[in-house]
Amino acid sequence: MPRYDQAQQVTLGRDFARALDPVLLARDCGLDPDPVQAGLLTTTSRKVLVNCCRQWGKSTTTGLIALHECLYVAPAMIVLVSPSQPQSTELFKKIHGFWERLPGAPEAHQESLTRMELANGSRIVSLPGSEKTTRGYSGATLVIMDEAARVPDELLAAVRPMLATTSGRFFALTTPAGKRGWFYEAWSRGEAWERVTVKGGECPRISSAFLEEERSALGPLRFSQEYECEFIDAETSVFATELIEQAMTDDFEPFIARAA
Ligand SMILES: Nc1ncnc2c1ncn2[C@@H]1O[C@H](COP(=O)(O)OP(=O)(O)OP(=O)(O)O)[C@@H](O)[C@H]1O
Numbered sequence: 001m002p003r004y005d006q007a008q009q010v011t012l013g014r015d016f017a018r019a020l021d022p023v024l025l026a027r028d029c030g031l032d033p034d035p036v037q038a039g040l041l042t043t044t045s046r047k048v049l050v051n052c053c054r055q056w057g058k059s060t061t062t063g064l065i066a067l068h069e070c071l072y073v074a075p076a077m078i079v080l081v082s083p084s085q086p087q088s089t090e091l092f093k094k095i096h097g098f099w100e101r102l103p104g105a106p107e108a109h110q111e112s113l114t115r116m117e118l119a120n121g122s123r124i125v126s127l128p129g130s131e132k133t134t135r136g137y138s139g140a141t142l143v144i145m146d147e148a149a150r151v152p153d154e155l156l157a158a159v160r161p162m163l164a165t166t167s168g169r170f171f172a173l174t175t176p177a178g179k180r181g182w183f184y185e186a187w188s189r190g191e192a193w194e195r196v197t198v199k200g201g202e203c204p205r206i207s208s209a210f211l212e213e214e215r216s217a218l219g220p221l222r223f224s225q226e227y228e229c230e231f232i233d234a235e236t237s238v239f240a241t242e243l244i245e246q247a248m249t250d251d252f253e254p255f256i257a258r259a260a
């Protein structure tokens with residue numbers, strides 16, 4: 001039997017407690033989860049839909065779930081997927097940041113901007129939103145899909161088989177993007193999903209003054225989508241959902257009026 005000094009016993013004790021309770025892991029990473037976040041961190045559901053307002057903490061909370069899996073369900077295979085590589089990479093960066101902050105976390109064997117492998121054999125990969133790349137991965141113990149309402153049905157079809165042989169868990173996080181697509185269907189009619197939803201007014205970190213500013217800046221329709229978790233009906237809306245989505249991206253040349 002190895003003998004441990006008092007400091008080692010405290011470290012081991014904390015590690016054991018964190019293994020049993022992901023909320024403690026979150027606190028050790030510098031974040032105190034609110035009650036709904038604590039519920040999500042500790043859920044035992046295999047399929048979870050998270051339809052929460054902007055900035056509630058969707059990426060943060062599921063990033064902590066991923067780190068917990070990496071440390072205590074090793075060797076874990078965690079896949080982060082979203083409509084684009086930059087969005088998946090953002091989630092990966094959050095997890096990487098928590099891992100760096102956690103005292104006593106296992107070393108990384110391999111690390112890059114999009115993936116890492118820990119000494120305990122757990123792996124995290126962040127993928128671009130391409131069906132072809134996604135098909136190359138299998139045996140995931142946890143899949144986290146960010147901006148899930150903007151993920152095309154074909155990409156979901158490529159992701160699902162990754163969980164076939166592992167009974168792995170699947171978390172889909174998003175704000176709504178119209179009454180269409182797989183997430184909307186699953187949210188409104190799907191069976192066997194746990195559903196988590198938090199509106200802006202219910203988030204303890206978002207002030208009512210900020211929400212009022214956002215309401216006047218975004219207009220009522222867009223505000224209800226971003227902060228009230230509402231799926232806007234594409235048929236009654238003046239503009240199609242795709243058009244509204246495109247209008248919110250900034251990857252085009254700014255329009256500058258020419259002098260006459
Ligand atoms: N319990 C908490 N305590 C303190 N800060 C928190 C907590 N939860 C989340 N945050 C902070 O809130 C901010 C938003 O978190 P996060 O990016 O995870 O939200 P999100 O729901 O994914 O947002 P978006 O819809 O913009 O993608 C981050 O700065 C995060 O650190």
Ligand SMILES: [Mg+2]
Nearest residue numbers: 058059060146
């Ligand atoms: Mg996010």
